[in-house]
Amino acid sequence: MSQYHAPLAEMQFVMNELAGLEQVSQLPDFAEATPDVATAILEEASKFATNVLDPLNFSGDQEGAQWHDGGTVTTPAGFKDAYLQFCENGWMGLNKSTEFGGQGLPQLVAATVEEMWHASNLAFDLCPMLTQGAIEAIELRGSDALKHKFLPNMVAGVWAGTMNLTEPQAGSDLAAVRTRAVPQGDGTYKIHGTKIFITCGEHDYTENVIHLVLARTPDAPPGVKGISLFVVPKFIVGDDGSLGARNDVFCVSLEHKLGIHASPTAVMSFGDKGGAVGYLVGEENRGLEYMFIMMNLARFSVGMEGVGVSERAYQRAVAYAKDRVQGKAVGLAPEEATGTIIDHPDIRRMLMTMRANTEAIRAVAYVTAAAMDNASRHPDAETRKRSQAFVELMIPIVKGCSTEVAQETTSLGVQVHGGMGFIEETGAAQHFRDARITTIYEGTTGIQANDLIGRKTARDGGTVARKVVAEIDAVAADLVAHGDPSLKAIGTQLAQSTAALKEAIDWMVPAYGAQVRAAQAGAVPYLRLWGLVAGGWQMGRAALIAAKHLADGSGAAPFMKAKIATARYYADCLLPQAGGLARTVVEGGESALALAASDF
Numbered sequence: 387m388s389q390y391h392a393p394l395a396e397m398q399f400v401m402n403e404l405a406g407l408e409q410v411s412q413l414p415d416f417a418e419a420t421p422d423v424a425t426a427i428l429e430e431a432s433k434f435a436t437n438v439l440d441p442l443n444f445s446g447d448q449e450g451a452q453w454h455d456g457g458t459v460t461t462p463a464g465f466k467d468a469y470l471q472f473c474e475n476g477w478m479g480l481n482k483s484t485e486f487g488g489q490g491l492p493q494l495v496a497a498t499v500e501e502m503w504h505a506s507n508l509a510f511d512l513c514p515m516l517t518q519g520a521i522e523a524i525e526l527r528g529s530d531a532l533k534h535k536f537l538p539n540m541v542a543g544v545w546a547g548t549m550n551l552t553e554p555q556a557g558s559d560l561a562a563v564r565t566r567a568v569p570q571g572d573g574t575y576k577i578h579g580t581k582i583f584i585t586c587g588e589h590d591y592t593e594n595v596i597h598l599v600l601a602r603t604p605d606a607p608p609g610v611k612g613i614s615l616f617v618v619p620k621f622i623v624g625d626d627g628s629l630g631a632r633n634d635v636f637c638v639s640l641e642h643k644l645g646i647h648a649s650p651t652a653v654m655s656f657g658d659k660g661g662a663v664g665y666l667v668g669e670e671n672r673g674l675e676y677m678f679i680m681m682n683l684a685r686f687s688v689g690m691e692g693v694g695v696s697e698r699a700y701q702r703a704v705a706y707a708k709d710r711v712q713g714k715a716v717g718l719a720p721e722e723a724t725g726t727i728i729d730h731p732d733i734r735r736m737l738m739t740m741r742a743n744t745e746a747i748r749a750v751a752y753v754t755a756a757a758m759d760n761a762s763r764h765p766d767a768e769t770r771k772r773s774q775a776f777v778e779l780m781i782p783i784v785k786g787c788s789t790e791v792a793q794e795t796t797s798l799g800v801q802v803h804g805g806m807g808f809i810e811e812t813g814a815a816q817h818f819r820d821a822r823i824t825t826i827y828e829g830t831t832g833i834q835a836n837d838l839i840g841r842k843t844a845r846d847g848g849t850v851a852r853k854v855v856a857e858i859d860a861v862a863a864d865l866v867a868h869g870d871p872s873l874k875a876i877g878t879q880l881a882q883s884t885a886a887l888k889e890a891i892d893w894m895v896p897a898y899g900a901q902v903r904a905a906q907a908g909a910v911p912y913l914r915l916w917g918l919v920a921g922g923w924q925m926g927r928a929a930l931i932a933a934k935h936l937a938d939g940s941g942a943a944p945f946m947k948a949k950i951a952t953a954r955y956y957a958d959c960l961l962p963q964a965g966g967l968a969r970t971v972v973e974g975g976e977s978a979l980a981l982a983a984s985d986f
């Protein structure tokens with residue numbers, strides 16, 4: 387069976403040369419994050435991913451998390467031990483504030499490491515990911531008292547965190563949240579309600595679980611402006627940090643689901659025995675606003691899940707394709723033939739599609755991570771603002787497109803295996819099942835796309851979107867002007883795709899106001915178009931850098947040649963879809979909406 391190996395050369399190339407770690411390490415507080423240090427971190431993380439997490443992926447899926455009478459939950463064999471090692475090695479607090487015990491490393495470095503966790507064991511990393519989200523919420527808006535009480539143990543991983551947003555009637559639309567929070571007059575609240583689909587709502591990893599809960603106070607206005615955010619610990623924590631009474635929050639069941647079986651997805655009941663004690667984060671009625679601030683990071687992380695699971699599915703497919711003997715490949719000289727299915731042109735096409743798409747979404751994600759670092763730390767206010775605007779635009783693209791790409795890569799991974807792909811023992815089917823959730827949680831693709839057309843494109847009249855397009859055009863022009871015919875061809879295709887994207891933006895900005903239903907009908911194709919072209923942008927940049935290395939003899943020549951070949955495949959075989967997507971955006975709305983609801 388294939389073993390996961392982090393693609394270290396590729397990760398370092400993207401991190402250093404495309405995302406610019408050297409520049410990020412010049413930012414205040416990041417001086418220690420030099421490329422050498424980052425390389426050492428990546429190497430350590432890759433060992434943990436290969437030796438500890440990857441071997442548990444299949445067994446964890448088979449065994450699943452188990453619910454027991456009394457509301458306790460056990461995770462599959464080996465998971466708790468892996469979690470304890472993960473925390474002991476300091477991975478939980480990699481990019482968290484040093485004030486609370488974190489290592490304060492850039493988001494860019496954290497993203498590369500995160501990719502490895504997702505690739506080797508998607509279900510395992512959900513608990514750390516949600517804990518990091520909860521840490522972020524408390525750090526951003528919690529009082530000093532809350533921070534000091536909860537953060538050190540959460541950053542160390544001694545206590546885990548959760549995000550309790552969803553209720554049966556409140557999924558994509560959190561304005562419908564009904565969970566109640568009643569003030570007790572002593573600064574605390576009593577929480578009553580039911581939350582569903584809560585990742586790691588209960589488990590056996592940690593002695594305490596710190597739930598972040600959205601709820602309404604009695605006088606709250608209706609809708610989004612009446613939701614507050616609370617910290618609700620499983621065990622009450624004393625002022626000295628000791629654990630006290632069991633709080634009135636219990637896991638009443640676990641969901642049975644398509645994938646990520648090792649991750650418990652819990653139904654949580656708050657307040658059945660009189661009310662769960664909760665502590666307000668920030669101010670009343672501003673909970674959703676706080677959630678939106680931290681959503682950038684959470685959505686980015688789910689985008690990285692798409693990258694990780696795509697890489698893993700690709701590696702497994704390559705291993706199988708080099709092993710399976712079936713049929714005789716056409717048109718190959720005997721000395722060129724391996725005798726396995728990797729010789730078949732259609733297998734090559736599938737592997738190249740998986741590889742090119744994965745490299746493209748990785749590059750887009752890492753470049754976005756570097757922009758997150760610039761947005762938070764750059765000394766120049768204008769650069770911070772520009773970087774933040776770029777991040778805002780890119781987050782729905784990273785989340786929406788990486789996860790949609792993961793559907794295709796994991797499906798192709800099954801296809802490369804033939805019938806064995808449908809059989810669980812190869813592991814290809816698990817990636818396909820596990821990947822399926824990534825386009826749903828943290829906001830479905832439809833919700834990402836609505837965000838992209840509304841807040842991120844139409845609201846500023848397309849200004850930021852067009853600035854990014856101008857940057858892509860500049861790369862296309864550099865490629866077209868290049869002496870190498872392959873780079874020229876990449877540039878020509880990139881320029882055509884960028885023209886298609888421009889057309890879609892020009893249509894979308896007025897349409898969002900004048901024909902909003904048609905705009906929303908084209909929102910997902912618009913998102914896919916952005917992802918495709920942004921991927922082409924980064925692949926084009928990668929090809930230019932690789933060509934420079936080849937010209938001056940620096941870097942590993944086989945890697946650089948493969949980079950250019952993969953970028954060329956992306957340009958020749960994937961980028962042409964941009965024209966079709968633009969047509970769907972501009973002309974597809976009417977026919978998508980032609981039938982009345984009663985016609986279905």
Ligand SMILES: Cc1cc2nc3c(=O)[nH]c(=O)nc-3n(C[C@H](O)[C@H](O)[C@H](O)COP(=O)(O)OP(=O)(O)OC[C@H]3O[C@@H](n4cnc5c(N)ncnc54)[C@H](O)[C@@H]3O)c2cc1C
Nearest residue numbers: 549550551552557558583584585651826827828829830832
């Ligand atoms: C395994 C798993 C883990 C999860 N973990 C957590 C967790 O830890 N914490 C938590 O709070 N929640 C969690 N969730 C919930 C998850 O975030 C929601 O399922 C998700 O946001 C979608 O909400 P919904 O299921 O109610 O679907 P709905 O909102 O009912 O959506 C159904 C369909 O309608 C579409 N739709 C809805 N509204 C619109 C709109 N305005 N425009 C266009 N299309 C729209 C959606 O795109 C979707 O296709 C988890 C879910 C699962 C399955």
